[in-house]
Amino acid sequence: MDNNTIIQTDHLVKRFxxxxxxxxxxxxxxxxxxxxxxxGLVGPSGSGKTTMLNIIGSLDxxxxxxxxVLGTSIKNIGARRASTLRKKHIxxxxxxxxxxxxxxxxxxxxxxxxLLKMSDSERKKAVMDALxxxxxxxxxxxxxxxxSGGESQRxxxxxxxxxxxxxxxxxxxxxxxxxxxxxxxxxxMEKLNEELNTTFLFATHDDKVIRxxxxxxxxxxxxxxxxxxxxx
Amino acid sequence: MLRFFIKGLIRDRQRSLLPIIVVTLGVMxxxxxxxxxxxxxxxxxxxxxxxxxxHVKVMTSEYFENIDQMPNDLALLESEAFIAELQEKYPDMxxxxxxxxxxxxxxxxEEGETRAQGPAAGMALDLLSxxxxxxxxxxxxxxxIKGTLPTSPDEVILSDEFASxxxxxxDDQVTLITTTMYGAMSITNFTxxxxxxxxxxxxxxxxxxxxxxxxxxxxxxxxxxxxxxxYFPGGEYPDEKAITLTENFNxxxxxxxxxxxxxxxxxxxxxxxxxxxDIIGYMSGIIISIFMIAMAIVLWNAGxxxxxxxxxxMGLRLAIGEHKGHIYRSxxxxxxVIGIVGSVIGTLIGLLFASxxxxxxxxxxxxxGSTMMMPGxxxxxxxxxSYYIGFFPGVLATVFGTAxxxxxxxxxxxxxxxxxxxx
Numbered sequence: 334m335d336n337n338t339i340i341q342t343d344h345l346v347k348r349f350x351x352x353x354x355x356x357x358x359x360x361x362x363x364x365x366x367x368x369x370x371x372x373g374l375v376g377p378s379g380s381g382k383t384t385m386l387n388i389i390g391s392l393d394x395x396x397x398x399x400x401x402v403l404g405t406s407i408k409n410i411g412a413r414r415a416s417t418l419r420k421k422h423i424x425x426x427x428x429x430x431x432x433x434x435x436x437x438x439x440x441x442x443x444x445x446x447x448l449l450k451m452s453d454s455e456r457k458k459a460v461m462d463a464l465x466x467x468x469x470x471x472x473x474x475x476x477x478x479x480x481s482g483g484e485s486q487r488x489x490x491x492x493x494x495x496x497x498x499x500x501x502x503x504x505x506x507x508x509x510x511x512x513x514x515x516x517x518x519x520x521x522m523e524k525l526n527e528e529l530n531t532t533f534l535f536a537t538h539d540d541k542v543i544r545x546x547x548x549x550x551x552x553x554x555x556x557x558x559x560x561x562x563x564x565x
Numbered sequence: 566m567l568r569f570f571i572k573g574l575i576r577d578r579q580r581s582l583l584p585i586i587v588v589t590l591g592v593m594x595x596x597x598x599x600x601x602x603x604x605x606x607x608x609x610x611x612x613x614x615x616x617x618x619x620h621v622k623v624m625t626s627e628y629f630e631n632i633d634q635m636p637n638d639l640a641l642l643e644s645e646a647f648i649a650e651l652q653e654k655y656p657d658m659x660x661x662x663x664x665x666x667x668x669x670x671x672x673x674x675e676e677g678e679t680r681a682q683g684p685a686a687g688m689a690l691d692l693l694s695x696x697x698x699x700x701x702x703x704x705x706x707x708x709x710i711k712g713t714l715p716t717s718p719d720e721v722i723l724s725d726e727f728a729s730x731x732x733x734x735x736d737d738q739v740t741l742i743t744t745t746m747y748g749a750m751s752i753t754n755f756t757x758x759x760x761x762x763x764x765x766x767x768x769x770x771x772x773x774x775x776x777x778x779x780x781x782x783x784x785x786x787x788x789x790x791x792x793x794x795x796y797f798p799g800g801e802y803p804d805e806k807a808i809t810l811t812e813n814f815n816x817x818x819x820x821x822x823x824x825x826x827x828x829x830x831x832x833x834x835x836x837x838x839x840x841x842x843d844i845i846g847y848m849s850g851i852i853i854s855i856f857m858i859a860m861a862i863v864l865w866n867a868g869x870x871x872x873x874x875x876x877x878x879m880g881l882r883l884a885i886g887e888h889k890g891h892i893y894r895s896x897x898x899x900x901x902v903i904g905i906v907g908s909v910i911g912t913l914i915g916l917l918f919a920s921x922x923x924x925x926x927x928x929x930x931x932x933x934g935s936t937m938m939m940p941g942x943x944x945x946x947x948x949x950x951s952y953y954i955g956f957f958p959g960v961l962a963t964v965f966g967t968a969x970x971x972x973x974x975x976x977x978x979x980x981x982x983x984x985x986x987x988x
Contacts, residue, residue, distance in 0.1 A: 416886050425885055433573070
């Protein structure tokens with residue numbers, strides 16, 4: 334794996350047992366994703382997008398082949414090393430924000446840094462920086478229930494970005510948002526990708542997202558059926 | 566990190582309030598139950614010690630064998646010298662002479678003929694010596710219903726119930742019909758100086774109290790006594806000390822060949838009190854166990870419900886890199902905080918109720934038929950143990966309940982997190 338490659342899969346296969354047999358969710362996937370890419374895994378439901386994100390995010394392991402993420406092999410990685418990889422290097426953005434309702438915006442964004450045992454002052458600065466990136470410094474004391482859907486997803490982005498991870502995995506991040514909020518969110522992620530050189534990998538079938546992608550990897554029935562660099 | 570979770574606990578009432586209420590209630594009941602049992606059993610022991618057993622009792626070995634018959638023919642002789650010897654050997658202790666006796670009390674009419682009679686169970690003790698503390702020990706002044714305490718050897722106090730049945734009042738004459746130490750018949754006149762209510766059915770039915778000098782005269786027991794009671798300083802019964810003292814004494818004085826040799830018996834071996842003393846020890850453990858199991862089951866279920874409610878939060882924490890063990894430990898830490906908070910509040914409320922009930926509830930009317938030497942007023946007693954005993958079930962139950970409920974975290978498949986977190 335060269336220095337610029339952040340994700341590399343080699344003959345990646347994922348099978349799930351079903352009844353007496355099994356279902357192949359990913360079949361012989363070979364991919365290279367470089368540092369700073371803004372890439373999407375695009376395909377219909379059941380095409381293997383989320384399974385791919387699971388393996389790259391070290392939440393699941395391959396049945397065959399391997400995935401190297403930031404130089405770490407995901408095959409047989411073990412729960413503890415997988416946690417450490419996610420904790421230090423990977424940010425997650427989910428469709429439904431998943432903010433902790435009892436904590437303020439500041440505290441929700443602060444949480445990943447607590448796991449990294451950063452000092453109080455470093456934490457405070459990092460959280461405020463992250464909230465500035467997403468334009469929510471005025472909402473630090475707000476609770477999630479006081480935020481709109483768009484604001485909530487921006488908090489989720491700040492939470493994913495606050496530790497300045499090398500890789501952000503986003504699963505259908507705009508599925509619950511209207512068009513205007515979706516564009517705002519995507520512009521924010523695009524900006525962060527350009528300014529911080531963070532690699533973004535999306536799983537989506539939303540046209541609004543696809544329009545922002547710089548590389549689109551098409552998946553169908555667990556296979557890569559297309560890989561296209563988009564010229565802007 | 567702990568501060569972060571405590572903040573969450575305080576803000577999320579569903580996560581903290583129900584468990585704290587459960588722990589508070591359980592701990593409060595534990596503390597109250599403990600103080601109540603300590604108080605009741607402590608009072609029973611104290612009552613027996615004051616009235617009947619002392620902390621230790623010295624008597625002849627044959628007297629001890631037949632103690633239920635009040636066998637004064639087997640009394641200790643030369644008691645004055647013997648009690649002086651005890652006082653010299655065990656100067657920290659208080660030694661007192663007692664004579665228990667039975668007989669018939671006869672109440673005459675104006676002609677001197679028998680008007681009423683009743684069987685009496687009497688106790689003779691030193692009520693006339695200025696240095697004697699026997700009247701205070703038996704709390705006689707406070708339980709006096711009519712008249713006064715004896716001021717001369719020929720005066721007696723009757724239980725108020727007994728006096729009513731015989732229709733005698735203070736200043737009336739009664740006759741004690743009994744046997745002397747040597748087996749001869751004894752008929753002695755006494756003046757009733759007062760009546761008392763013991764609050765114990767066994768004593769109130771036919772109780773009579775007299776000064777020991779008057780009874781010595783009636784029973785022909787000059788320089789003799791049925792029993793010598795010993796009391797440790799401080800008033801509390803120290804079981805281990807009493808057993809040690811008894812062993813030392815009996816090694817020195819007891820003689821299996823001599824039925825009149827003195828033997829010492831500790832309180833626990835008299836009036837069937839062995840079980841009672843052991844119960845005090847076991848009861849705390851039983852109370853703690855009951856409340857701990859009950860609370861753990863409730864908190865386990867509360868934890869399971871909380872786990873369902875916080876399913877998303879746990880999933881998110883796993884996804885962003887928190888290790889399962891770390892999440893599990895954070896839940897246990899939360900439960901320790903809940904346990905401590907609930908235990909502190911429960912202990913304070915329990916102690917408050919215990920102190921309110923420390924004056925006791927009077928059950929003496931319900932115990933009129935009782936033959937046990939038990940006080941009629943049941944009260945709570947706050948001891949050092951009361952301040953910390955609730956923390957055992959309080960903290961252990963929350964931790965145990967959470968530990969069971971939290972096992973689900975280890976069963977959670979991270980592979981499904983993306984799907985679960987979309988829900």
